[in-house]
Amino acid sequence: MALLSLITLTYICYAYSSLSSSTVYRNSLDVDQEVPSLGVPRSVQQSWVMYSPYYPSEPYVPPPEGCSLDQVRRLQRHGARYPTSGAATRIVAAIGKLQSVESFTDPLLAFLKNYSYDLGYDDLVPYGAAQSFQAGEQAFERYAWLLSEANQPFVRASSAPRVVDSATNWTAGFAAASSHHYKPILSVILSEAGNDTLDDNMCAAAGSSDAEDNLWLSTFAPPMTARLNAGAPGANLTDTDTYNILSMCAFDTISHETRSPFCAIYEELAGPAAFSYYGDLDKYYGTGYGQPLGPVQGVGYINELIARLAGKPVQDHTQTNATLDGNPETFPLNRTLYADFSHDNQMVAIFAAMGLFKQSAPLDPTKPDPNRTWRVQKMVPFSGRMVTERLSCRGTQSVRILVNDAVMPSEFCGANADRVCTLDAFVQSQSYARNDGEGDWAKCFA
Numbered sequence: 001m002a003l004l005s006l007i008t009l010t011y012i013c014y015a016y017s018s019l020s021s022s023t024v025y026r027n028s029l030d031v032d033q034e035v036p037s038l039g040v041p042r043s044v045q046q047s048w049v050m051y052s053p054y055y056p057s058e059p060y061v062p063p064p065e066g067c068s069l070d071q072v073r074r075l076q077r078h079g080a081r082y083p084t085s086g087a088a089t090r091i092v093a094a095i096g097k098l099q100s101v102e103s104f105t106d107p108l109l110a111f112l113k114n115y116s117y118d119l120g121y122d123d124l125v126p127y128g129a130a131q132s133f134q135a136g137e138q139a140f141e142r143y144a145w146l147l148s149e150a151n152q153p154f155v156r157a158s159s160a161p162r163v164v165d166s167a168t169n170w171t172a173g174f175a176a177a178s179s180h181h182y183k184p185i186l187s188v189i190l191s192e193a194g195n196d197t198l199d200d201n202m203c204a205a206a207g208s209s210d211a212e213d214n215l216w217l218s219t220f221a222p223p224m225t226a227r228l229n230a231g232a233p234g235a236n237l238t239d240t241d242t243y244n245i246l247s248m249c250a251f252d253t254i255s256h257e258t259r260s261p262f263c264a265i266y267e268e269l270a271g272p273a274a275f276s277y278y279g280d281l282d283k284y285y286g287t288g289y290g291q292p293l294g295p296v297q298g299v300g301y302i303n304e305l306i307a308r309l310a311g312k313p314v315q316d317h318t319q320t321n322a323t324l325d326g327n328p329e330t331f332p333l334n335r336t337l338y339a340d341f342s343h344d345n346q347m348v349a350i351f352a353a354m355g356l357f358k359q360s361a362p363l364d365p366t367k368p369d370p371n372r373t374w375r376v377q378k379m380v381p382f383s384g385r386m387v388t389e390r391l392s393c394r395g396t397q398s399v400r401i402l403v404n405d406a407v408m409p410s411e412f413c414g415a416n417a418d419r420v421c422t423l424d425a426f427v428q429s430q431s432y433a434r435n436d437g438e439g440d441w442a443k444c445f446a
């Protein structure tokens, strides 16, 4: 892995004419060139898996010769956030156990004497807002030529505040990059209490990844837990506490935009490899290929995607809201750039429904396969994104799929050497979605 220069994160504060009361933070660095180090090497940041900041997996390459781009559909995860409220409670409990001891015998823990937990929960951190803003600027730079004042990006978001804030920071970044020539707005907010193709909220019978997560935890964590307990006699940490302590390297660093003292523990305990495999299992068995009712939760989004690619009404009987999708005001078919904002678990369901990141064998919860293709750090980091580009290649309508700027091999639709499929072949390949999950959707309510 190439050595990274440690670049200090600098924000430029933009006073913002169209948003008089709010301040937008813009990162001064181009995300394609270099990303802020946060004081932690990129390899360690990426080991945070779903808590990793966005990095492009590969440099963006324009469509191949002979193909012209005519429509873009973008699906993006919200930017970096605080721990969820549930995780925050567990983290506070674990730190509390450590801080209850009389004295530490391990210098790794000494900083805890004076440490006080001060993170929020659930919402975007400022860094996450900046990531979203920067993604909007990048989208403008890459795709603005597809637009006109009468044809602006059409933007939707799932209703969680961090997702809505990501969408509006993205539109602000887009507008700023255009010198306010374009002012895209967030047009549709899909309620997470209702039919929502941008959230995994509807399949009541879907299982969880707890069994696999816990099996891996009981495989890797005991020596780490023993080490921490030896350094904090009487703390009685459990393996779950150890996981929550490890997660603070990510959460504390992205919240304060500087290397957290928890990262010394994380690195010393050989946290990175173990922590990232935990994330890989969590998503694989949460809504990915390892969850029988995971992929079906991505079907509604794919049916919307097919509708837009083909310019035909949505046909779906799963998560779509037929009222919204049947109305050209709330589900237009005549735009060229669409942006949707969502969550990691839902994006994983969509990837699995489509056939992306297919694994040759299921992930083993006790033994990581070093050759696995299922790498959450390349799938759903904070501000991670899937972009579907519709192309016209020598008169044939075609598509290619990019995840975090890497063009997917798309073997499931018979992609050519340029990783491009014909639109027909792509639509044909999506029979699971077109058939409403081939019976799986009904199982969600059984």
Ligand SMILES: *[C@@H]1O[C@H](CO)[C@@H](O)[C@H](O)[C@H]1NC(C)=O
Pocket: 113, 114
């Ligand atoms: C901890 O905080 C106390 C009181 O603010 C201060 O006197 C002490 O030097 C600090 N110790 C360390 C190790 O930072």
Ligand SMILES: *[C@@H]1O[C@H](CO)[C@@H](O)[C@H](O)[C@H]1NC(C)=O
Pocket: 150, 151, 152, 328, 332, 334, 335
């Ligand atoms: C899309 O269609 C609507 C109504 O049919 C129309 O008002 C709008 O101008 C069209 N937009 C574009 C970009 O063609």
Ligand SMILES: *[C@@H]1O[C@H](CO)[C@@H](O)[C@H](O)[C@H]1NC(C)=O
Pocket: 019, 022, 024, 124, 125, 126, 129, 165, 166, 168, 169, 172
């Ligand atoms: C950006 O996100 C932050 C939350 O971190 C929010 O407070 C702010 O209003 C958002 N800005 C815009 C322009 O939407």
Ligand SMILES: *[C@@H]1O[C@H](CO)[C@@H](O)[C@H](O)[C@H]1NC(C)=O
Pocket: 191, 193, 194, 195, 196, 321, 322, 323, 324
């Ligand atoms: C569908 O969307 C409409 C308009 O936002 C909303 O009033 C309705 O509650 C939604 N229905 C469901 C089932 O989500």
Ligand SMILES: *[C@@H]1O[C@H](CO)[C@@H](O)[C@H](O)[C@H]1NC(C)=O
Pocket: 097, 100, 234, 235, 236
């Ligand atoms: C740890 O366990 C010991 C023995 O069971 C108990 O005396 C002690 O109070 C526990 N400490 C904490 C912080 O729970």
Ligand SMILES: *[C@@H]1O[C@H](CO)[C@@H](O)[C@H](O)[C@H]1NC(C)=O
Pocket: 195, 317, 318, 319, 320, 321, 322, 323
């Ligand atoms: C919402 O989804 C349910 C389950 O698929 C479906 O029965 C219902 O018709 C949908 N409602 C709308 C407004 O699309």
Ligand SMILES: *[C@@H]1O[C@H](CO)[C@@H](O)[C@H](O)[C@H]1NC(C)=O
Pocket: 369, 370, 371
């Ligand atoms: C991983 O791939 C390499 C290169 O193809 C191969 O030599 C190695 O045996 C593989 N490892 C496992 C565990 O499959």
